[in-house]
Amino acid sequence: MLKRRTILKYLGKRHLTWSSVKGALEPPLVSSTFPRYFKAEILQRHSTRPALVSRNESARAHGGPASHNMGVTSHLAWSFSEFDSHINALARGLLRLGVKKGDRVGVLMGNNSAYAMLQWACASIGAILVTINPAYRIQELANVLNLVGVSHLFIVPRIRTSSYLEALVDKFPDLRSSPSGGHIQEPSLPELRNLIVVDNTGQFQYEAERLRFKSWIDWREIIVWDESASEAQLQQAISGSLCKDDVINLQFTRQVPNDGTTGAPKAVSLTHFNLLNNALSIARCMSLSEKDVLCMLNTVNSLPRLVLGNLAAWSHGACIVYPSEIFNPPAIVDAVVQERCTALHGVPTHFLGVLAEVERRRAAGETLDMRQLRTGIAAGSPIPIELMKQLIAKLNLVDLTNAYGMTETSPVSFQTTPADPIVKRVETVGRVQPHVQAKLVDKTGSIVPVGTPGEICVAGYLLQKGYWGDEDQTRAVMRRDADGTLWMHTGDEGVMDEEGYLRSNRIKDIIIRGGENLFPIQIENAILTNPGIEEVAVVAVPDDIYGEVVGAWVVRRAGSSVRREDVRETVRHAMNPQNAPAWVFFVGEDGMQSELPKTASGKVMKHVLREWSRELAAKGVGLVKIGRYTEAGDVI
DSSP: OOOHHHHHHHTTTSOOSBSEEEOOOOSOOOOOOHHHHIIIIIIHHHTTSEEEEETTSOTTTTOSSOOOGGGOSSSEEEEHHHHHHHHHHHHHHHHHHTOOTTOEEEEEOSSSHHHHHHHHHHHHTTOEEEEOOTTOOHHHHHHHHHHHTEEEEEEOSEETTEEHHHHHHHHOTHHHHSOSSSOOOOTTSTTOOEEEEOOSSSOHHHHHHHHTOOOEEEHHHHOOOOTTSHHHHHHHHHHHHOOTTSEEEEEEEEEETTTTEEEEEEEEEEEHHHHHHHHHHHHHHHTOOTTOEEEEOOOSOHHIIIIIIIIHHHTTTOEEEEOOSSOOHHHHHHHHHHTTOOEEEEOHHHHHHHHHHHHHHHHTTOOOOOTTOOEEEEOSSOOOHHHHHHHHHHHOOTEEEEEEEOGGGSSEEEEOOTTSOHHHHHHSOOEEOTTEEEEEEOTTSOBOBTTSOEEEEEEETTSOSEETTOHHHHHHHEEEOTTOOEEEEEEEEEEEOTTSOEEEEEGGGOEEETTEEEOHHHHHHHHTTSTTEEEEEEEEEEETTTEEEEEEEEEEOTTOOOOHHHHHHHHHHHSOGGGSOSEEEETTSTTOOSSOOBOTTSOBOHHHHHHHHHHHHHTTTTBOOSOOBOTTSOBO
């Protein structure tokens, strides 16, 4: 764990006056590639320990020779040694399929062992894993495949109501007649050569016949179990030639820093060095060890799954548990209890779902032993303090951490630790990680004093290599200062305190009321102290007088009769009155949408809420009718 005294050391044991920090220089960075680290640090130390439990997959999901499967018959359960055998069998299969060093290998699937295997197998032969968001529509999928030139696509037939292969065939009918085995010929997907199906339905063979779709390859057919195959030597040769700075992963982001908009997806290029060191640093903040068992709540947000989840755990010999392919609170609770999980990762929405399931079961008289839980990461969205209190009281997540980062920084640059006071773990994203520099700057690029908002800029080993094929956009956000230090300009605003703790906000999420910056997470924390409210999202609503005022989207608890005026009063009693919502929208009521709009990874889509708020406010829907406001926000 990154000890508190170590953090204080880099601050020089003095309070900061300017918003500029440098992380500790210990422990040193690791220069290994993925395959070297796996062999030398993971397999050597933990070969017999549990590595992966996938509760929704059969014990022999991939065929091949009989395996021990940790003595489990009901579902897949691998030790690190068995995991290694599957990784190498897949790597040999990829080479036989024609995958070459530098090839882009697309992956579109939820949590399963195939994804876990691909993460390591691609890295071992120098292929670049391209993780694709399952929430993409078919044209978005085609666009990102072409953007980076994916030549081999690994895909499941269906997740939830999305039928990917049927949509592909409908959109690109030439796929039906294309031969398989590296010979796909679809003019709209010129680089695509192989389409490999990981059948998560058990029925795709029949579905393919109905669709007259012949160009697919069964995942199980490409795996080469023969350890003496010629591809084994080729794998070793390629693995030995790899460099820590080779790109091994592409992640898509829509963020366009500083202009407050979103554009076409850009592919963030990440290396062995980026990802491995970030995972190690994340795990140290949680004090992960080989004794830990991490239950993955987040399924489709690819970088948190790959780094914060899989890689952070495995780099320390900890076990990963996939309760289900997609987010499923009943399956998660079952997994936590039965697999004795010690850690949970997710965003606030995920934790709320798990809490609701726990409360439902306990109300029904079920005894749930959650005492082994202790840590995890709440990432992607700030975690409200009331939710943190519930997670500690009801799930025993006493060491839950909070983190800040972005895809372009591998992703985590700031993180709290269990040693931090709880108020710091909910109101801030912690302090800067080791070997990372950070500063907050104004519009002129000058560092701002502590307590003053500024754009978050980050430097160090964790910076992406650049946006794939987009040098102009790379130069726009990654710039060197007068000393030659390369900085990522995140487009996010933060406020740093004198101890180096950071409060972060997406710049477009901050509410500027009459020239004053209001921070949604603080308002959300206040609103959630009302026992009648289960979930809330705060956004800006246009206003003729103040420019913007506070709008709150509220999910009532079952049976609650909380009124708009109650929501406003809750904030007025907890904070300065200008933070009190002028508009309150009750989700699922009065013609409102039935639920908060969320990304596939569970984060609330505030840009959608801003648009809905603008439309509703124009109709006068949601106004808290309590009189006129003074400049301070009080009622007169």
